Amino acid sequence: MPKFKVSQEINLPDIPFPFRWIPSENAADDIKLAVQKRTEMTVERLCWVLRNAPRSNSIRDYISSFDVSMVRSNLSTNLNGHNPLFYAVASMHVDVVGLLVGLGGDINVALPSRPGLSIPLIAFAALEGWCRLRRHQGTEMIRKLLALGADHELIPRDMWEDYIRAPAKLAPPGALPPKATWCSGRIRIALAKALNLTDRYLLFTAEEYKSPSRLQSQILSDTQSKSLFELPFYVVAQRYAIERIQKSLMSHIVVQDRRPLVLIFGGPSGHGKTELARQIKDLLNVSFHNVNCTDMKFNNDIFGPHAPYKGYEDGSPLNNFLADRNGNRAVVLLDEFEKTSQEVHHTLLRPFDEGIYQDRRNGDNVGCKNMIFIMTTNLFDDEITAFYNNHLAKKSHTERKNVNGTIYRELQSRLRQKMRQRFGVPLAGRIREIVPFFPFSPTEFPVVSHKNILKLSDSLYPPPDKDNKRYLGKIHIEVVDEEAVCQNIVYDSQEGARSIERDIEDKIRNGVLDLYLDRDDSLENIAKSPLMNMEVTIEPNDGDRKMIIVRDNGTISAPREFPLSF
Structure with missing residues (x-):
């Protein structure tokens, strides 16, 4: 069957070695030498570095050795019609793309593929990930581009608005949206195949959340909080949780409160409480400390003993973390906080109220007004689940957005009352916000399923390496009919994402493992062979029930192409 060579549509030409010395065997050595010699940056050299650097830190070192004005000048220059950002995206180094966009790179730049066709950077990321068999990296690149403000309307709305369903090969009747006129014919067919479920969900998310205002951007930039x-x-x-957290963090940053920000995340396990706390840490680029509160019964357990009691000079992990970050912003996660005692609650009153803590080791005052304390708890599970079942479970996504705010305020009132009963009025009064986490909807849990399948596929991609005890590898997972597969992963609202992860391990990872171990081959030979292509699909089983099947579909190599009859 003839192929549509989409790899040629998005192909970036190779660049001759651009430096005035004989190239070494390792590109990283050449980049290091270019930094040492302070050779002038040209667009050829920048694109060569982006194309050939084995690690992102080499690229960052190279870029940071030049004045910002020189980098910006080269980012606005094309190499034979190709902007350097396309080489950055093709490298799949997400942090490098973030760096270049921050230095002035045009995030909505287009690739002049051929006369009449210019492919936007975000579409290029999807096509590149599909062709090169790096779906997870392609998706992470799309995530970063959209998070940085890439225009989601460059991708036709009909391809992502109903994100659960795979987009149609052909555009619906009528004129294409003005920003998406490029997306027609064979390139539309290719993009429909390349955009996976998570990609479409991210495009949908970009429609849902508005960008910060000019004033918000200025303040957040000044406080290194724009992310x-x-x-x-x-x-x-x-x-709802994200909106409440963003507002609380924005208020804390703008007002410059003398007290730390204290939040409590409530809701059933496995629905993102700890993950969101870690994402706040990552996006703000601050330190993070996790306190398991299961055994925190006495104030010594959490902060260490006072002098002169034995062990006071050692402090405690939390005591030392706060002291080491005196006055700086950081995130402290107090996990399973409902298991703490009244003595621990009393110990937290002063730092939560005054933004000052006394180091147990030496008595020095420690500033903690910039700290973000996040408590997680299952204390409110019954109330939050009942609220979801009564007010959200049967509503569409659009209907949920229009739920009366009064109903949410009533939930907050009930949760705060229960918090006062459990933690006492003094501590409850110092907690700024109770953030409820709800069960996943029927259109949300398949996205979680797909996210975990992508992670599994990415973990199986590298070759096996006996020396490093890596026995499973050189595998590509191809999901046929993502909608059906991801909807047939078991989701238990009491366990949340953990139930999804367990079912993926049982039905997909173990299916892959069985086929892999049946190979009459050696690890050394597998490491040198093409990728095994494991196909995950759905088959009927016992009437209306469906069963997830894993098949060995031979081998596959990059770049892959599209059959014209697709």
Whole structure:
């Protein structure tokens, strides 16, 4: 069957070695030498570095050795019609793309593929990930581009608005949207195949959340907090929680409160409480400390003993973390906080109220007004689940957005009353916000399923390596009919994402493992062979029931192409 060579449509030409010395065997050595010699940056050299650097830190070192004005000048220059950002995206180094966009790179730049066809950077990321068999990296690149403000309307709306369903090969009747006139014919067919379920969900998310205002951007930039508005792209669902967290963090930053920000995340396990706390840490680029509160019964357990009692000079992990970050912003996660005692609650009153803590080791005052304390708890599970069942479970996504705010305020009132009963009025009064995390909807849990399948596929991609005890590898997972597969992963609202992860391990990972171990081959030979192509699909089983099947579909190599009859 003839092929549509989409790899040629998005192909970036190779670049001759651009430096004035004989190239070494390792590109990283050449880049290091270019930094040492302070050779002038040209667009050829920048694109060569982006194309050939084995690791992102080599690229960052190279870029940071030049004045910002020189980097910006080269980012606005094309190499034979190709902007350097396309080489950055093709490298699949997400952090490098973020760096270049921050330095002035045009995130909506287009690739002049051929006369009449210019492919936007975000579409290029999807096509590149599909062709090169790096779906997970392609998706992470799309996530970053959208989080940084890429225009989601460059992709036709009909391809992502109903994100659960795979987009149609052909555009619906009528004129294409003005920003998406490029997307027709064979390139539309290719993009329909390349956009996976998570990609489509991210495009849908970009429609849902508005960008920060000019004033918000200025304030957040000045406080190194602008990435706060990227939060919706890094957590599946939990729209209400994200909005409450963003508002609380924005208020804390703008007002410059003398007290730390204290939040409590409530809701059933496995629905993103800990994940969201870690994402806040990552996006704000701050330190993080996790306290398991299961055994925190006495104030010594959490902060260490006072002098002169034995062990006071050692402090405690939390005591030392706060002291080491005196006055700086950081995130402290107090996990399973409902298991703490009244003595621990009393110990937290002063730092939560005054933004000052006394180091147990030496008595020095420690500033903690910039700290973000996040408590997680299952204390409110019954109330939050009942609210979801009564007010959200049977509503469409659009209807949920229009739920009366009074109903949410009533939930907050009930949760705060229960919090006062359990933690006492003094501590409850110092907690700024109770953030409820709801169960996943029927259109949300398949996204969580797909996210975990992508992670599994990415973990199986590298070759096996006996020396490093890596026995499973050189595998590509291809999901046929993502909608059906991801909807047939078991989701238990009491266990959340953990139930999804367990079912994927049982039905997909173990299916892959069985086929892999049946090979009459050696690890050394597998490491040198093409990727095994494991196909995950759905088959009928016992009437209306469906069963997830894993098949060995031979081998596959990059770049792959599209059959013209697709």
